[in-house]
Amino acid sequence: MVSKLKRVLIGRPMKNAEIEGEKLSKLKALAVLSSDALSSVAYGTEQILIVLMAAGFTAVWYSLPISLAVLGLLFILILSYRQTIFAYPGGGGAYIVAMDNLGTSTGLLAGGSLLVDYILTVAVSSSAGTDAITSAFPSLHEHRVAIALIMITVLTIMNLRGVTESASVLAIPVYLFVIAIVILILSGIVKALTGGIDAAAPAIGTSVSNVSLFLLLKAFSSGCSALTGVEAVSNAIPNFRKPAERNAAATLMMMGGILGFMFIGISLLAYWYGIAPDPKVTVVSQIAESTFGRGVLYYSIQGITALILFLAANTAYSAFPLLAFMLAKDKYMPHAFMVRGDRLGFSNGIIFLGVFSAILVASFKGNTENLIPLYAVGVFIPFTISQLGMMLRWLRLKPQGYAVKFVINMIGMLTTLSITLIFIITKFSQVWTVFLFLPAVMYIFHSINSHYMNIADQLRIDIKTEKPCIKGNTIVVPVAGVTRVVKQSLSYAKSMTDNVIAVYVGFDDESIERMEAKWEEWSPGVRLVTLRSSYRSIIRPVLKFIDTVEWKTAETDHVTVLIPQFITRHWWHNFLHNQSSLLLRAYLYNRKDVVIATVPYHLQR
């Protein structure tokens, strides 16, 4: 049943050799890995304008130089990550770079920060996508948590089906979004050049009395939220078709070009139209309305924008499992994250991401807006770390022309560091939890690592000297009566050794005498020891008896407890039987150094 359902939802299992077919071409990779970054266009300009409006409408012209600065930062980040891709063709982004150049703790800080961030991405994006849906159909508003959870479930299942399949499905809305925004920008530019726009905005350079550097920095950092997601490509290099690093670099450049064009285009149009942010209508919506009026084109752009916001979550589904795999390979996360599922994806990472983001959505009841600053901080910390790591790498390796590369990374590092600090200072009330969960995550990583190291230590064998050695055998068989199950167990035990002891626990003298008489009549050739239990417990007397046997024979013999057990045909039949044998096994298993063997007797009816 369960496995049939799994087949329908996930598809047939795939062979190891099929993994190359699951790799991404450049165009599919662009769709899968850029939805997070590209969707930022839908709100990036708006974030800048909202901050600037604090200084009045005349200050909105500052959005142009700030947008250019963001574009510059994007350019630097793209260059920097392009350098990273070629330096680390195995993939990994911030985690690998930091591990390699800045040491374990910094690496774990970057990795943990990103992992938590991907969970936030899914929670925030699916809530945002739901908001877009419920804006169109207000009657669905009361079901928003359910809708967000359904979306997360759909994304999880799509990703469990495999990377290429989800890429095929997801490519369409991503490219539709790009086409729609490009058409919007081009139409706007044509309209502007043909004089179709009455200049409404204050001229560039208009002096504004109360614009402070702090305000401009805050506007800049808010605009930088448009840059979240650009790191996804460098994390996902192993998902690319060969030559992976070349394809990844090309994809990164394409993404940077598209993102930059769309971002600066939207900012420009917003300035030309003299748009002020409105809590009820988004900037993109205002631009679309001014350009096309409220027609089919307007509604298409709105619909596609809603869809891309939701799909932004999918980027996290590509990046999280890969990063978790890398941490698991380094023994900082459970081995389970290294296992490839039936469809060759890292199923456990996908499921973990789905479950935790669903918990976040459910516990915030779908109102995840407050998580956005936290999410931005979570991205810019690893950005900064990654740039710093690259700087040290250049200084260490000193390849040809490393000075330029160093400067690029330094500018990037200083900018992303400033943005991180500005975020922390200006929005401390929303991001302070980062100071709790990052240390917590790092503590967990370290605990897991030291556990694995400990175990490896204890299991390691000296291949030269430690060989298996032969000992004698004593087998203890707890029996509850004279039945076929007992006969089968004794047959097995007697085949193994002559030292077989059957143990019977009785609650009163009468039952013990009856058992002894029956045993004598049967005479199976095995000694029966009877124990009397005053407290109606079977487990305790048996454990005590095994202690005695162990103490007598530990030097010479292996001690085996052989548990006769009949297996019912249906699991619910187990409610009809006292589970003493299971309980006994659990006790022995956890406490004793005896071998526990079960001779199953399968009932036919």
Place this chain on the structure above:
Amino acid sequence: MVSKLKRVLIGRPMKNAEIEGEKLSKLKALAVLSSDALSSVAYGTEQILIVLMAAGFTAVWYSLPISLAVLGLLFILILSYRQTIFAYPGGGGAYIVAMDNLGTSTGLLAGGSLLVDYILTVAVSSSAGTDAITSAFPSLHEHRVAIALIMITVLTIMNLRGVTESASVLAIPVYLFVIAIVILILSGIVKALTGGIDAAAPAIGTSVSNVSLFLLLKAFSSGCSALTGVEAVSNAIPNFRKPAERNAAATLMMMGGILGFMFIGISLLAYWYGIAPDPKVTVVSQIAESTFGRGVLYYSIQGITALILFLAANTAYSAFPLLAFMLAKDKYMPHAFMVRGDRLGFSNGIIFLGVFSAILVASFKGNTENLIPLYAVGVFIPFTISQLGMMLRWLRLKPQGYAVKFVINMIGMLTTLSITLIFIITKFSQVWTVFLFLPAVMYIFHSINSHYMNIADQLRIDIKTEKPCIKGNTIVVPVAGVTRVVKQSLSYAKSMTDNVIAVYVGFDDESIERMEAKWEEWSPGVRLVTLRSSYRSIIRPVLKFIDTVEWKTAETDHVTVLIPQFITRHWWHNFLHNQSSLLLRAYLYNRKDVVIATVPYHLQR
């Protein structure tokens, strides 16, 4: 932790020999077993008056002859159950009597009916007790479900602590209730005799135009709800001190006397005061107010009445586990109900009763009034069956003076049968579910029984011919690498037999070659078979391999799968390890006839 909490709540475990100390004296038995019956006094007369009022206030005088009829029925029931106690000193009431005289199906009908009824008793009584509390403190009304559930929890824990302990606690309110009602009746009689009451009621014999036989029967059957609970004593004979049947009979007579006196006294006072039923004030409350005014005595009687209604549930806690024990002994209920807990009570029955009545209370949100008719039917069906069984017994055994005994039981049978039919006819909409759940319960009983019979059949051994026989041995050891755990497992396997095969599953040629090289270097003296898994499953290749081994050696050898396993120090460490070995064991356990052995390797850190 859990076991410490258990000690605090339940008390220290008791020895088998202490069971005699847990038996009840007559006075304690009266308190434990009669609270259900005695509490009926609080509403019995009222039930009669409510029905009569349908024919107008002049009809209320009929309550006196009807009360006398109920008293007569009580007398017959007490006599009848007294006969049962001596006929069946092992206890059991309706179930045993029916099993013995009317056959299995009727016995199960009586037993199932009573078991369901005890669950209803707890649910209805705890809800009624809660209503009494929330009447006094209306602000608690919204927490009524929680209060009822807390009460059920307290009762369950008290009963898990043991019969005598709960008897000591519960005796006080029961006797207080008896004393309070007796004082009330005596004061009322004194007041009436001294002319303190203005006769307000219609004279006895006043002709009432619209009183039908149907109405009178309905009033009679409603009054009979005061008789629920009288069967408890005969069910619980094994709980009495020796001589159990003499003590039980004496307790039954005491209970009958007290119940009869209180019931007829209340009815008489109600008539003298000319009391009409009022949905907001109970009849007992009206009598108490008319007798004492709203003073300390009035409030004491109200408080004690509320308490006894709640404690009525405790009777079910004595009766249910014993009846379940009897059904389990006859293999109609799971063996678990035969196990005596730490405090020598049948803990599983007590817990089952608590859990199911709590579920009822929760699913009816505390409004269990509609269950009362169902509950009455559930009592009168076994009453009728029990009487019928006793009739057949007298006819069969023909002891001295059996004619009188036969007539007593016949009158009882006819009366209880009529009451059952009247209930079903007049309140069909509330009791129809009995026709669903009684067949369902009987079906479950029969299924359980046939399962046990089947298993006994399959496990039965011919003690003369079937003896253990000796075979060879092949041991398969799945290995994941060369570690201490593997060394320990191989040592064990080699001590058992020379036919040991280690199996390794690899996902690619590289890992397989590495393993083979390492094995050769180690040379533990055991053949290594390597399997390649295209689908990244370890279980499936191992299962297939074991199939092959079984097929080759089934005739001559036992096949053992020896699973090396390290045991982590803390259970949560298990999340860090792939549980392939547990999964493999579960598969083998359910599907194969191979012996499964675990060599545990306990990690120290």
